[in-house]
Amino acid sequence: MAEKAYELTYNGLNELHAELEDRKTRVAADIADRLKQAREFGDISENSEFEEATLAKADNEIRIHEIETILKNATVIEEKRVSKTRVSLGGQVLLRDEETGDEEAYLIVGAQEEDVFNGRLSNESPVGAALIGKQKGQVVEVKTPSGMLKYKIIDISLPKGVHNNDK
Incomplete structure (x- = not known):
C-alpha cells in the first residue's frame, strides 16, 4: 500500500x-x-x-x-505552483461572510497544517474544498456540520514568507 x-x-x-x-x-x-x-x-x-x-x-x-x-x-508547495487568480493550495484568500459581513483571510494548507484559529484552512475541510479553483468575486455556498455558510471571495494573493525563508 x-x-x-x-x-x-x-x-x-x-x-x-x-x-x-x-x-x-x-x-x-x-x-x-x-x-x-x-x-x-x-x-x-x-x-x-x-x-x-x-x-x-x-x-x-x-x-x-x-x-x-x-x-x-x-x-x-513551491511558490510557482500557487495561483494568483484562483484559490489554490499555498495561496491566501480573503473571504467575506455574506451573512455577517465579516472578512477573514486564510492561508489554504494541507490537512497537517490546518489551524483555523490562526488563519490556516485545510484544502480538505468543507470550506477549503469548496474554495479550491474558485476566482475573485465568486460566491461559494458550503454545507458544514453547523449549517450552510456563504462566502464571497474578495481577494486571492501569495502570502509572504510562507514558501521560502523570506519573512
Whole structure:
C-alpha cells in the first residue's frame, strides 16, 4: 500500500521538524523523569502517576512516528505552483461572510497544517474544498456540520514568507 503524500508549506515543514526535535528531546526527557519519579513511589500496579506517564510516553511515540511519516512523504508547495487568480493550495484568500459581513483571510494548507484559529484552512475541510479553483468575486455556498455558510471571495494573493525563508 502506497504512503499518502503530504503537501506542506515551507513554514509547515519547519514547524514539523521543530516539533519532532522537541518531542524527541524535551518531551521524551520530561516523560522519562515522570516515569522515574512514579517508580520511586513503589508498587506500580495501582500507581496513577506511572500509568499517566506511560500513556504520555505512548502518545509521544505515536506522534513522533506520525511526524516522521509525514516528513518522509512530504512535498513542499513551491511558490510557482500557487495561483494568483484562483484559490489554490499555498495561496491566501480573503473571504467575506455574506451573512455577517465579516472578512477573514486564510492561508489554504494541507490537512497537517490546518489551524483555523490562526488563519490556516485545510484544502480538505468543507470550506477549503469548496474554495479550491474558485476566482475573485465568486460566491461559494458550503454545507458544514453547523449549517450552510456563504462566502464571497474578495481577494486571492501569495502570502509572504510562507514558501521560502523570506519573512
